[in-house]
Amino acid sequence: MIRRYFHVGIYLCFSGILLSQNNYPIILIHGFLGWGRDEMAGYYYWGGKTDLEAELQSAGHEVYTVSVGPISPNWDRAIEAFYQIKGGQVDYGNEKAENYDIIQKPVGKNHPGFYPQWSAENPVHLIGHSQGGSTAKMLEVLLQTSFEGDDSPLLSNEFAGWIASITTISTPHNGTTLVPLMLDVFPFALNLAPWFGGIDNEKIDDLYSFDLEHWHLEKRPNESLKEYYVRIAQSPVSNEKNLCTWDLSIEGAAEFNNSYHADKDVYYFSIPTFSTIKKNNGPTHKPDKNMSFHLWPIGMLIGSDENSPDSSWYENDGICNTVSMTTIGDVNMPLYSGKAEKGSWVTMPRLNYDHQAIVGHNVSKPERDDLIVLYKNHCKLLYSLK
Numbered sequence: 567m568i569r570r571y572f573h574v575g576i577y578l579c580f581s582g583i584l585l586s587q588n589n590y591p592i593i594l595i596h597g598f599l600g601w602g603r604d605e606m607a608g609y610y611y612w613g614g615k616t617d618l619e620a621e622l623q624s625a626g627h628e629v630y631t632v633s634v635g636p637i638s639p640n641w642d643r644a645i646e647a648f649y650q651i652k653g654g655q656v657d658y659g660n661e662k663a664e665n666y667d668i669i670q671k672p673v674g675k676n677h678p679g680f681y682p683q684w685s686a687e688n689p690v691h692l693i694g695h696s697q698g699g700s701t702a703k704m705l706e707v708l709l710q711t712s713f714e715g716d717d718s719p720l721l722s723n724e725f726a727g728w729i730a731s732i733t734t735i736s737t738p739h740n741g742t743t744l745v746p747l748m749l750d751v752f753p754f755a756l757n758l759a760p761w762f763g764g765i766d767n768e769k770i771d772d773l774y775s776f777d778l779e780h781w782h783l784e785k786r787p788n789e790s791l792k793e794y795y796v797r798i799a800q801s802p803v804s805n806e807k808n809l810c811t812w813d814l815s816i817e818g819a820a821e822f823n824n825s826y827h828a829d830k831d832v833y834y835f836s837i838p839t840f841s842t843i844k845k846n847n848g849p850t851h852k853p854d855k856n857m858s859f860h861l862w863p864i865g866m867l868i869g870s871d872e873n874s875p876d877s878s879w880y881e882n883d884g885i886c887n888t889v890s891m892t893t894i895g896d897v898n899m900p901l902y903s904g905k906a907e908k909g910s911w912v913t914m915p916r917l918n919y920d921h922q923a924i925v926g927h928n929v930s931k932p933e934r935d936d937l938i939v940l941y942k943n944h945c946k947l948l949y950s951l952k
Contacts (some may be wrong), residue, residue, distance in 0.1 A: 586875045586949045590689050590730050591681050593629040594619065595647060597696025597736075598810055599871020602633025605773050612695075614926035616934050618941060627945045630680040635777040637798075639823075640697070640704035646675070646777070647705055648720050651690065656720035665785050666733045666808065669780045671910060686727035689808035696886065697810055699734025699836075700819075703826060706732065710829070733946055736883055736921050738890040739836070741819035742877055743871050744864065745811055753852050778803060791876040816875070823895040830909040833951050836899055837944075838891035838913055839883040841920040842869050849877035857920045864918075885921035904952055914944075 596602075598610045603610065603619070612618040612631060622629045632650045634643035642658060647836050656675035663670035684690060692702040709725040716722050776793065777785070781803045781940045800802060812818035828834060841853035842865055851869030853862045861884030868874075868882040881888040892899050892913045899913040906912070917940075923929050926937055 567883075575766070586809075586946075587952045588730065589628065590691055590948075591621065591630060591682075591858065592691045592945060593651060594629065594631045595643075595692060595694040595698035595701050596631075596636075596645045597694070598814065599636045600634075600695075600698070601632050601636065602776055605633070605775065607773055611936075612925055614674070614929070614934070616926055616938065618926060618938065619670065621938050622941060622945055623731075623798070623837050625942050627949070629945075631796055633682075634701065637776060637809050638778070639808065639810055640701045641708075643697075643701040643810075644705035644708050645720060647701060648708070649679075650677050651680050652684045653677050653682045654719060657720065659718055659721045660716050662909070664816060665783075666802065667780065667794070672779045673952070674779060684728060686725070689728050689730040691731045692729060693733045693735065693944075694737060695735045696737060696921065698813060699732075699737025699821075700739070700813055702732050702734065704822075705724065706832070708813070725924070727831060729832050731831070731835065731951060733835040733837065733944065733948070734891070735837045736839045736886055736891060736924055737836065738814060738886040739819065739894045740823070740890040741816035742814055742890060743816070743868055743874050743885045744885060745815040746873065781808075785852070819878065819890075820895070822835065828909055828911060833906050833908055833948075834911040835902065835906075835944075835947075836891055836911060836913045837923065837924075838916045839886075839919045839924050840881050840888040841865065841883045841923075842881055844880075849880060851880040851882065853884065854918070856859075856918055856923070858922060859890055860928075861922070863921055883919065883921040883924075906947070918951070920922060 588734060594612050600611045608615050609615065610619075612619070619629045619631050630651070632647045634646040641662070645658055646656055651735065654677065655671050656677070657671050658668060660670070681688070681690065692705070694700070694702040706729055708720060709728050710725045713721040775785065776794070776798065781801060783798060783801055783803065803809065806812045815821065841854055841857035844850070844856045845852050853865040853869075856867055865882055865884040868887060869880045871879070874880060878889045879887045894911060899911045902912040902914050917924060923933070924937070926934055929937070
């Protein structure tokens with residue numbers, strides 16, 4: 567694990583002595599197949615066997631975790647995140663409801679709000695892992711845009727200055743080559759055990775939700791997760807643009823990036839991860855010793871995918887291509903110099919963690935402790951921003 571600790575050390579050296587300039591709340595947004603704090607019997611998406619939210623709160627940070635659709639597109643996820651933070655009745659918008667015959671305002675999705683005072687005077691820091699980073703960017707776009715003809719509180723108004731910073735962790739800004747591979751072998755999603763550690767399948771049936779009630783897909787009593795998943799696959803929701811697969815694809819990411827612009831008043835950080843090394847006989851990659859064994863097949867597939875845009879896409883963290891974490895469109899993010907500037911994305915030092923280890927899964931107790939320090943130091947950085 568020497569390489570892993572070395573890269574963490576490089577990251578932490580940027581921390582230095584940071585003085586607090588703000589105390590804005592920090593919002594954690596999970597990625598694909600993620601879950602909320604009240605799911606998975608106390609096994610946390612953010613931290614695994616350790617409650618990362620509680621650890622950060624104990625260090626004096628105000629932190630909240632949202633729970634959004636684990637296989638939903640970023641539009642749905644961003645709207646769900648907004649109402650969980652601000653409070654109110656989730657409203658997916660007039661146009662989406664009319665086009666897809668969804669429930670525009672699901673009865674069970676009315677929230678008191680983690681931070682009802684959220685406003686330009688009281689902005690938030692968003693931290694998203696994997697697709698959670700893309701969801702944060704979509705939320706940013708929805709806050710900046712007023713959609714003509716819509717009457718929802720979010721979509722009918724513009725909310726400038728509500729976001730202080732966005733941090734993405736292992737986020738494929740330009741998509742991931744895993745998507746076409748995933749579509750070829752999609753039944754793997756029936757076995758969610760890689761994320762769920764020691765939780766047995768019977769408990770998963772009761773403790774995990776796909777949050778698809780607006781598609782008339784509320785889980786039925788006594789319906790197993792496998793039976794429910796089969797029903798999802800037979801629903802119109804299974805169209806790729808109604809699930810996360812389009813947003814996570816190279817084509818879908820390019821479509822979003824063509825209209826995405828960084829806000830001149832927001833700080834942006836991307837934390838890239840990797841857990842592969844070059845093979846001796848060519849440009850392709852194979853998993854390194856830090857990658858969890860259950861991710862090796864995916865790491866091998868991505869690391870040698872002949873359909874990749876070019877050989878720079880072979881390096882990966884077992885789920886996402888590392889190069890996609892350091893570019894948006896054709897623009898490379900510069901390395902963070904130690905001084906943050908608004909309006910432009912910067913990349914933090916690369917971390918030798920696989921896609922799940924970076925949020926505390928399948929790691930040892932000492933490694934979890936190091937991750938807590940890493941997250942605390944990044945939160946200190948966010949609090950030091952003016």
